[in-house]
Amino acid sequence: MKTAIIGGxxxxxxxxxxxKEMVPEMGVTIxxxxxxVLTKVEISxxxxxxxxxxxxxxxxxxxxxxxxxxxxKRLMKGFSHEDAYRWFEAHGVKLTTQEDQCVFPMSQDSHTxxxxxxxxxxxxxxxxxxxxxxxxxxDLSDYDFxxxxxxxxxxxxxxxxxxxxxxxxxxxxxxxxxxxxxxEKLHALMGTVVTHAIAIIPGTKLRAEGPLLITHWGMSGPxxxxxxxxxxxxxxxxxxxxxxxxxxTCLRDTEVMEALGELMVRCAQKQLTSVAPCGLPTxxxxxxxxxxxxxxxxxxxxxxxxxxxxxxxxxxxxGDGYELAGRAAFKDEFVTCGGVALxxxxxxxxxxxxxPGLYFAGEILDIDxxxxxxxxxAAWTTAYTVAQAISKKMG
Numbered sequence: 001m002k003t004a005i006i007g008g009x010x011x012x013x014x015x016x017x018x019x020k021e022m023v024p025e026m027g028v029t030i031x032x033x034x035x036x037v038l039t040k041v042e043i044s045x046x047x048x049x050x051x052x053x054x055x056x057x058x059x060x061x062x063x064x065x066x067x068x069x070x071x072x073k074r075l076m077k078g079f080s081h082e083d084a085y086r087w088f089e090a091h092g093v094k095l096t097t098q099e100d101q102c103v104f105p106m107s108q109d110s111h112t113x114x115x116x117x118x119x120x121x122x123x124x125x126x127x128x129x130x131x132x133x134x135x136x137x138x139d140l141s142d143y144d145f146x147x148x149x150x151x152x153x154x155x156x157x158x159x160x161x162x163x164x165x166x167x168x169x170x171x172x173x174x175x176x177x178x179x180x181x182x183x184e185k186l187h188a189l190m191g192t193v194v195t196h197a198i199a200i201i202p203g204t205k206l207r208a209e210g211p212l213l214i215t216h217w218g219m220s221g222p223x224x225x226x227x228x229x230x231x232x233x234x235x236x237x238x239x240x241x242x243x244x245x246x247x248x249t250c251l252r253d254t255e256v257m258e259a260l261g262e263l264m265v266r267c268a269q270k271q272l273t274s275v276a277p278c279g280l281p282t283x284x285x286x287x288x289x290x291x292x293x294x295x296x297x298x299x300x301x302x303x304x305x306x307x308x309x310x311x312x313x314x315x316x317x318x319g320d321g322y323e324l325a326g327r328a329a330f331k332d333e334f335v336t337c338g339g340v341a342l343x344x345x346x347x348x349x350x351x352x353x354x355x356p357g358l359y360f361a362g363e364i365l366d367i368d369x370x371x372x373x374x375x376x377x378a379a380w381t382t383a384y385t386v387a388q389a390i391s392k393k394m395g
Contacts (some may be wrong), residue, residue: 001026003390004140007149008032008128010041010376011362013117015147015383020124022391029127029143031134038114040151044376045102049110051088052081052380053373054101064374066175066230068367071342072378079384081377091116102373136161137355145357145390149383152336152363162340166354170366172338173236175229179244180326181218185287190216192281198247199227200318206231208370209250214284217328219244226370228327232337240327247318248288249278257313264309268302275301278316288315335375339366349389350382359386 003019005012008030016028030037041049053064061069061076085103088095093116094106105112121128140146152172153159159169197212199219208226212219228235235242249256259277267275272293276285289297292315293308304312340360344353350365352358361382369375 001144001394002142003028003145003147004134004143005030005147005149006134006140007151007362007364008034008037008130009149009151009362009379010038010117011151011379011383012147012149013038013121014380015149015361015387016126017117017120017124018384018387019390020121020126022387023394024124026390026394027127028125029129030121031132032128032130033133035130037128037130038117041114041117042110044110045104045373047110048104048108049113050102050104050371050373050376051093051095051113052084052103052377054097054103055081056101063370064372065367065369065378066232067337068342068365068378071347072367072381074347075381075385078388079381083384084377084380087380088113088116091120100372137165137358145359145393147359147361147386147390148340148364149360149362150364152339152368154336156338159339165352165358167344167352168341170338170341172336173232174327174335175232175337175368176225176335176371177228177327178215178220179218179224179228179324180240180328181244181322182325183218183322185291186214186218186322187216189214189283189287192284193221194248194280194284196250197223198250198318199223200245200247201227201231201234202243202245202321204231204234206234212246215328218325219246219322220328222371229335229337229368229370232368235324235327240324242324244322244324245318246320246322247316248280248284248320249316251278251317253313253317256317257309260304260309260313264301264304268300270301272297272299272301272304280316288312288320291315291320335368336363337366337368339364342366350386351389359389361386 012030061073065072095103096106097103163169192214194212198209200207208223210222212223213221273286273289276282292311350359362379367378
């Protein structure tokens with residue numbers, strides 16, 4: 001019996017290794033269209049590979065999987081983040097959990113994971129064929145099982161060969177990207193980090209909390225990346241020209257007003273821009289104060305009137321608005337929203353409802369998560385599910 005895996009990425013290798021461990025006599029071949037395998041693993045997490053997350057701060061999977069959370073909840077009962085942690089450690093990849101609950105190799109090097117996968121695949125006798133483009137299922141007619149693990153596809157036409165077999169396709173659009181904002185004064189603050197902010201798409205319920213980074217093109221950081229994931233389809237529909245609002249303090253208007261009032265009394269004779277409220281970086285505060293008050297930002301704290309205090313409080317608590325000029329996509333952040341629709345597969349096995357013996361795992365499915373190791377966890381969980389489903393068919 002033979003299994004073909006289309007895609008030499010994280011899900012493909014994880015599936016192959018686990019399938020060989022479950023069914024040693026199974027012939028397994030990975031087909032990769034590129035010259036190299038596991039290229040996305042190499043650059044993930046800034047070259048460190050965020051393998052998974054502790055999920056300690058996750059109360060609802062929908063918060064971390066904007067698409068596919070119900071299926072992930074079901075499948076993780078069979079292979080969870082804890083199972084993934086044990087798997088890596090058992091295969092020689094020692095892990096460490098950071099304060100933000102992201103799990104990385106202790107080596108802080110993605111090549112530790114890559115070397116584990118390639119060495120284990122070789123040891124198990126998995127055949128790896130690079131620079132091999134599979135254009136039709138007919139090309140693999142002599143295989144008993146086929147698994148598609150090609151990752152996110154940026155263009156729907158790359159999924160046409162699956163659509164022709166009856167699979168419903170959710171239009172792929174980018175997720176996990178940074179925002180371009182045309183504001184030279186904002187750009188001058190590049191490198192400034194606010195450790196806890198809230199990014200909001202006004203007029204919607206879409207909002208995301210976390211660190212926010214100002215860049216030379218606009219905004220990035222976990223808060224922005226999460227918001228891009230939550231709003232992936234809406235932002236695509238608006239051609240990435242949407243409005244953005246930022247709560248720089250994570251406080252309510254009344255709480256900010258109280259903090260500003262206290263500074264107005266305590267620092268009455270000090271220049272407004274020299275004393276930043278609510279722990280904000282001084283340069284950012286100066287930018288926001290000028291944006292809000294104009295030349296009045298050059299005055300002293302004690303000279304502010306109630307109207308000006310209200311305007312500042314509103315700006316710091318969510319009234320600071322921006323116009324997006326587009327998205328800035330980077331390969332180490334790029335994830336695709338969309339792919340093979342979940343109604344096209346058996347939710348217990350991820351086998352196609354249209355082609356017996358055909359399975360899907362990883363980002364090719366319409367499952368995607370926010371930043372923090374959740375997308376790799378989806379790859380491990382779905383790949384393990386497919387390996388187990390194929391092994392059970394073997395009896």
